[in-house]
Amino acid sequence: MSYVNPENWIPSEGIILEPAATVAVKSELNTIILAGPGAGKTELLAQRACYLLQTNLCPSPQKILAISFKTDAAENLRKRVELRCGKELSARFESRTYDSFAKQLLDRFRLGIPDAYRPAKDYHIATTSREIQDIAVGFIKERHPNSPDWPHEINFNLLFRRLSEDGLPFLKTGKIFTHGFW
Structure with missing residues (x-):
């Protein structure tokens, strides 16, 4: 050249x-x-x-x-x-x-991230309010199958804002603080 x-x-x-x-x-x-x-x-x-x-x-x-x-x-x-x-x-x-x-x-440094925060190899980035809502619904249904009123207790707009603007959740004695999503 x-x-x-x-x-x-x-x-x-x-x-x-x-x-x-x-x-x-x-x-x-x-x-x-x-x-x-x-x-x-x-x-x-x-x-x-x-x-x-x-x-x-x-x-x-x-x-x-x-x-x-x-x-x-x-x-x-x-x-x-x-x-x-x-x-x-x-x-x-x-x-x-x-x-x-x-x-x-x-993608390059994923394995250097602590296990608690490391995404799966085939992770998906949620960018819309609807994607966040679908993830939250799946998570809640899986962990609270006997709580039929949970959809009425969640402010999905606040959830999306918190998940898209806040940093990673804080861990305390193995529990994740929920930042008041309920």
Whole structure:
């Protein structure tokens, strides 16, 4: 692979960067980019990744990780970098969502998690209120088969909020605190 001298690097696809964007792309410092929708932030990030990869300022085997909130944003950035750098260099560029990055970490280090909190190998991440409700119903039916009034005693909205916002439950003498779901 032949690399470009940083002084000779130019944006790909015939794109012309304004002077401030060129400084941000070629900067050796951390840079904050503040701009409204449609201002070209994604393209600037793609050009920055290409600059680092094509000049070997991000030397192999190092990788670049970009994290976005939305799947379509992560995919858009990934495709732009691949289009501008080619498959070989863009293989060292990962564009993920926060959720997929967190799941990747969990999958990679799952066995290092204490048994009480470790998910099964084929775990599923519940993301909707309905999924949380189905898990809670199954759990309660299994452990309290003789309590017919339990569905009327649970606030499922509160349960979902607590399970999705709170940290892992605290253990005390083998019992899990329920955080007032009942």
